[in-house]
Amino acid sequence: MTPADFSGSCPIPISDYPTVQMAHGGGGRLSQMLIEKLFVPAFDNPVLESLHDGAILALGAEGGGPDGGRLAFSTDSFVVRPLFFPGGDIGSLAVHGTVNDVAMCGARPLAISAGFILEEGFPMEDLWRIVESMRDAARDAGVWVVTGDTKVVDKGKGDGVYINTTGVGLVRDGAVVSPERAAPGDRILVNGPIAEHGIAIMSVREGLEFETRLETDSVALYPLVELLLDGLAEGVHVLRDPTRGGLASALNEIAGQSRTGVVLSEDRIPLAEEVRGACEILGFDPLYVANEGKCLAIVAADRAEQALELWRSHPLGSEAVIIGEIVEDHPGRVVLRSSIGGLRVVDMLSGEQLPRIC
Amino acid sequence: MTPADFSGSCPIPISDYPTVQMAHGGGGRLSQMLIEKLFVPAFDNPVLESLHDGAILALGAEGGGPDGGRLAFSTDSFVVRPLFFPGGDIGSLAVHGTVNDVAMCGARPLAISAGFILEEGFPMEDLWRIVESMRDAARDAGVWVVTGDTKVVDKGKGDGVYINTTGVGLVRDGAVVSPERAAPGDRILVNGPIAEHGIAIMSVREGLEFETRLETDSVALYPLVELLLDGLAEGVHVLRDPTRGGLASALNEIAGQSRTGVVLSEDRIPLAEEVRGACEILGFDPLYVANEGKCLAIVAADRAEQALELWRSHPLGSEAVIIGEIVEDHPGRVVLRSSIGGLRVVDMLSGEQLPRIC
Numbered sequence: 206m207t208p209a210d211f212s213g214s215c216p217i218p219i220s221d222y223p224t225v226q227m228a229h230g231g232g233g234r235l236s237q238m239l240i241e242k243l244f245v246p247a248f249d250n251p252v253l254e255s256l257h258d259g260a261i262l263a264l265g266a267e268g269g270g271p272d273g274g275r276l277a278f279s280t281d282s283f284v285v286r287p288l289f290f291p292g293g294d295i296g297s298l299a300v301h302g303t304v305n306d307v308a309m310c311g312a313r314p315l316a317i318s319a320g321f322i323l324e325e326g327f328p329m330e331d332l333w334r335i336v337e338s339m340r341d342a343a344r345d346a347g348v349w350v351v352t353g354d355t356k357v358v359d360k361g362k363g364d365g366v367y368i369n370t371t372g373v374g375l376v377r378d379g380a381v382v383s384p385e386r387a388a389p390g391d392r393i394l395v396n397g398p399i400a401e402h403g404i405a406i407m408s409v410r411e412g413l414e415f416e417t418r419l420e421t422d423s424v425a426l427y428p429l430v431e432l433l434l435d436g437l438a439e440g441v442h443v444l445r446d447p448t449r450g451g452l453a454s455a456l457n458e459i460a461g462q463s464r465t466g467v468v469l470s471e472d473r474i475p476l477a478e479e480v481r482g483a484c485e486i487l488g489f490d491p492l493y494v495a496n497e498g499k500c501l502a503i504v505a506a507d508r509a510e511q512a513l514e515l516w517r518s519h520p521l522g523s524e525a526v527i528i529g530e531i532v533e534d535h536p537g538r539v540v541l542r543s544s545i546g547g548l549r550v551v552d553m554l555s556g557e558q559l560p561r562i563c
Numbered sequence: 564m565t566p567a568d569f570s571g572s573c574p575i576p577i578s579d580y581p582t583v584q585m586a587h588g589g590g591g592r593l594s595q596m597l598i599e600k601l602f603v604p605a606f607d608n609p610v611l612e613s614l615h616d617g618a619i620l621a622l623g624a625e626g627g628g629p630d631g632g633r634l635a636f637s638t639d640s641f642v643v644r645p646l647f648f649p650g651g652d653i654g655s656l657a658v659h660g661t662v663n664d665v666a667m668c669g670a671r672p673l674a675i676s677a678g679f680i681l682e683e684g685f686p687m688e689d690l691w692r693i694v695e696s697m698r699d700a701a702r703d704a705g706v707w708v709v710t711g712d713t714k715v716v717d718k719g720k721g722d723g724v725y726i727n728t729t730g731v732g733l734v735r736d737g738a739v740v741s742p743e744r745a746a747p748g749d750r751i752l753v754n755g756p757i758a759e760h761g762i763a764i765m766s767v768r769e770g771l772e773f774e775t776r777l778e779t780d781s782v783a784l785y786p787l788v789e790l791l792l793d794g795l796a797e798g799v800h801v802l803r804d805p806t807r808g809g810l811a812s813a814l815n816e817i818a819g820q821s822r823t824g825v826v827l828s829e830d831r832i833p834l835a836e837e838v839r840g841a842c843e844i845l846g847f848d849p850l851y852v853a854n855e856g857k858c859l860a861i862v863a864a865d866r867a868e869q870a871l872e873l874w875r876s877h878p879l880g881s882e883a884v885i886i887g888e889i890v891e892d893h894p895g896r897v898v899l900r901s902s903i904g905g906l907r908v909v910d911m912l913s914g915e916q917l918p919r920i921c
Contacts, residue, residue, distance in 0.1 A: 214691075215687055215688050215690075215691035216691070217687050217691070219687055222687055223686065223687060224683075224685060224686055224687060225681045225682070225684065225685040225686075225690065225715055226683065226715070227683050227715050229681065230681065230713055230714045230715030230716075231715075236713065239713060240711075240713070243691065243694060244677075244711055244713075247694045247695060247698045248677075248694075248697075248698060248701070248707070248709075248711075250707040250708070252674070252707055252710075253707065253709050253710070253711075258710075259710055260674065260676075260709035260710040262673060262674055262731070264622070264632065264733065276634070278674065278676060278709060278710055278731060279676070279710055280676035280677070280678045280710055280711060280712050280729055281678065281712045282678040282679070282680050282712050282714050283714075284680060284714045315620060316610070316618065316620055316636065318618075318636060319602075319606075319638070320639065320640040320678075320727045320729070321640070322640050322725055323583045323587065324583070325582075325584065325585050326582045326583065327582060327583040328581065328582055329573055329575050329577055329580055329581060329582060329583060330573050332573075333572075333574070333575070336605045337605060339605070340605045340606060343606070349606070349608040349610055349611065350606040350608070351606075351608065351610040351611050351618035351620065351636060352610075352611070352615075352616075352617055352618040352636055352637055352638055353602055353606075353611075353638060354639045354640050354727075355594065355597060355598070355602075356588045356640045356919075357583055357584070357585050357586075357587050357588030357589075357918075358588075358642050358722060358919065359585070359722075359918070359919075361719070362721065362722040363720065363721065363722075364716060364717075364720040364721075367680055367714075369638070369640060369678045369712075369727035369729070371638055371678070371727070371729035373620070373634065373636060373731060560715075560717070561717075
C-alpha cells in the first residue's frame with residue numbers, strides 16, 4: 206500500500222470496528238489487522254516492513270567504520286495482571302520480554318530503557334519490589350537499564366503500573382536471521398515445554414490450585430541464541446519467542462512472511478502434565494498460550510541435530526526438541542499432525558483468548 | 564550509594580510517601596527524589612549515572628570499527644490530556660518529545676519505536692488521527708518509526724491512549740555535550756518564547772478563550788542542534804529541552820550536575836504577551852511551564868554571539884536570545900536578576916504544577 210491509498214480516512218473498517226477491542230491487543234488476527242492496515246501503511250518504511258519483533262538498523266559509516274554494524278531495536282509495553290505472579294512479576298517480565306525480542310534479531314542485548322506509567326496511589330513498596338526485580342533480571346541478562354521516564358496518571362486512569370521497555374543490541378557478525386529465511390526442509394526446534402507463562406498467570410487470576418506450583422517460564426534467552434549462532438552461523442534461519450498468541454501465532458506469522466508451510470508433530474510438542482491439565486480446566490489450547498522463556502529456532506535441515514545438541518548442553522535448553530519442519534505445501538499455513546496421523550490446520554487466533562498476559 | 568546500601572527495604576521513606584503522588588511524575592522535586600533514591604541506585608551503572616535526558620552508549624568495536632561510534636538512546640511515555648490540543652496532539656508530541664531528547668545528546672535522531680497502550684472502547688478514528696499525526700511528525704523530523712507494540716487494557720483502566728516512544732540516534736563526531744560541561748562564563752541561549760506548550764494545554768482544560776489562539780510550540784529541534792554543532796563543535800557545552808518542569812527545572816538540574824550557579828536576566832527571557840496573561844489568570848510561573856519546542860544551549864562565552872547568529876538564521880531560532888550565564892557563585896542554584904536589579908532564587912518545583920502536560 207502506498208501513502209496515496211490512505212489519505213484521510215481510517216483504513217480499519219469503522220462499521221466493523223468503531224472502537225478498539227481487547228482482541229486488538231491479543232496477538233491474534235485483530236492485532237495483525239491493526240498492524241497491517243493501520244500502522245504499517247502509515248509508518249511505511251523498509252525497516253518496519255520486515256514485520257519482525259524488532260527492527261534492524263544499519264548504522265552506516267557514522268556508526269564507526271565502513272560497515273557500521275547493525276543495531277537491533279525493539280519495544281514492548283507490559284500491562285500484565287496481576288502485577289506479581291508465581292515465578293516473576295511485571296518487572297522481570299518487562300526485562301525478559303524486551304531482551305528476548307532483541308536476541309531474536311540475532312543480536313546481543315546491550316541496554317534497555319524503562320518507561321513507567323504509575324497510577325496515583327500505587328504503593329511505593331510495590332514499586333520498589335518491581336524495580337528490584339527489574340534490577341535482578343537486567344543483571345542476570347547482562348544488560349544495563351540506561352535511561353528511563355516516569356509519568357503519573359490520576360487514580361482510576363491506570364492500573365497500578367504499566368511499564369514500557371525498549372532494548373538495543375548489536376546484531377552478531379554473520380547472523381542473518383529473518384522470517385523470510387524459513388525454507389522447505391528446515392527443522393523447527395523449541396527449547397522446552399510450552400504454555401507455562403500464560404497458564405501461571407491465568408491460574409492466579411482464576412484462583413486454581415495445583416499440586417505443583419505453576420510458574421512462569423520468563424527468562425532471558427540470549428544464551429541459547431549465542432550457542433546457535435556460534436555453532437551454526439548462517440545455518441540459523443529464523444529465531445522467534447512465541448509470547449502473546451503462543452506457538453501457533455508465531456508460526457503462522459513466519460509461515461505467512463516466508464510463504465512456506467509449517468508441519469508440527471503433535472506428540473513432539475513438549476507440554477508439562479499440570480499445564481495440560483490447567484489448559485483443559487480453563488478451556489485453552491496450549492498452542493495459543495503465551496510463553497516468556499521459549500525460543501523457536503528454524504535451522505537448516507543438515508544442522509538440526511547439531512542445534513539440538515547445543516541447546517541440550519545448556520540448562521535453558523535441556524528439554525529441547527525438534528517439533529516440526531518447513532514444507533513447500535500449503536504456503537502460509539500451519540498444520541498439526543496428530544499422534545494417530547490426522548492433520549488439522551492451526552489457524553491464527555481470531556478472538557481474544559488471554560487478555561493482559563504480558 | 565552502593566548496591567549494598569539498599570538491600571531489601573524501599574529507599575523512599577514510606578512514612579512520608581506511602582503511595583505514588585501526582586507530583587512524582589511532575590518533573591519537580593518529587594520526580595527527582597524518585598529518580599535519585601529509587602531508580603538510580605537500583606539500576607546503578609555508569610551510563611545511567613550521567614542523569615541526562617538520554618543515555619550515550621559506546622558501541623565499541625562491534626559497532627563497526629575501532630571507535631565504534633556513540634549511540635544516543637532516550638525514552639518517554641506520553642499521557643497528555645486532552646489528546647488533541649491547539650497545534651498538536653499526543654501523536655506529534657510523542658515524536659517531538661523523543662527525537663528532541665535524542666538531539667539534546669548532540670545526536671542526529673535515526674529512528675523511534677512506538678508503544679501504544681489503548682483503552683478498550685477507544686474510537687478507531689481517533690487512533691487513526693493520532694497515527695497520521697505521528698507519521699507526519701516523524702517524516703518532518705527525518706526519522707522512521709521502525710518498531711512498535713500495541714496493548715489493550717480494559718475500559719476504565721486507561722485513558723484512551725498512552726504512547727511510549729523511544730529513540731536512537733548517532734552522536735555527532737566531535738560533539739561533547741553533557742550537563743557537567745557547564746562552566747563559569749558560559750552563556751545560556753534559548754531559541755524563543757517560553758511556556759507555550761503548557762499554557763496551550765491548560766487553556767483548553769480550563770476553557771480559557773484568548774484573542775489569539777495559544778498553540779503548543781511542539782516541534783523537532785535537531786536542525787538547531789545541527790547548526791550549533793556544525794558551527795561551534797566542542798564550543799557547545801550543554802543542550803537541553805526544558806519540557807516538564809520548564810526552564811527553571813532544567814536549569815536547576817544542570818546547575819546541580821555541573822556544581823555551578825546559573826544567573827538569568829528576567830527581562831531577557833522571551834515570553835509572549837498572551838502567555839504571560841494566561842499564566843497570570845491560571846496562577847502559573849512561566850519559568851515552570853513546559854515547553855516542547857524550546858532548546859537551551861550553554862556555550863563557551865567567546866562563541867555565544869556566533870551561536871546567536873546561527874540560530875537567528877533559522878526559522879526555529881528567529882527569536883533566539885542570550886538569557887543568562889553560568890557563574891562560580893552559589894553552585895547548584897539558579898538565580899533570577901529582575902529588571903530593577905533584585906535577585907531571587909528560582910528553586911526546583913516542589914509540588915505538582917501541571918499534571919499530565921506531556
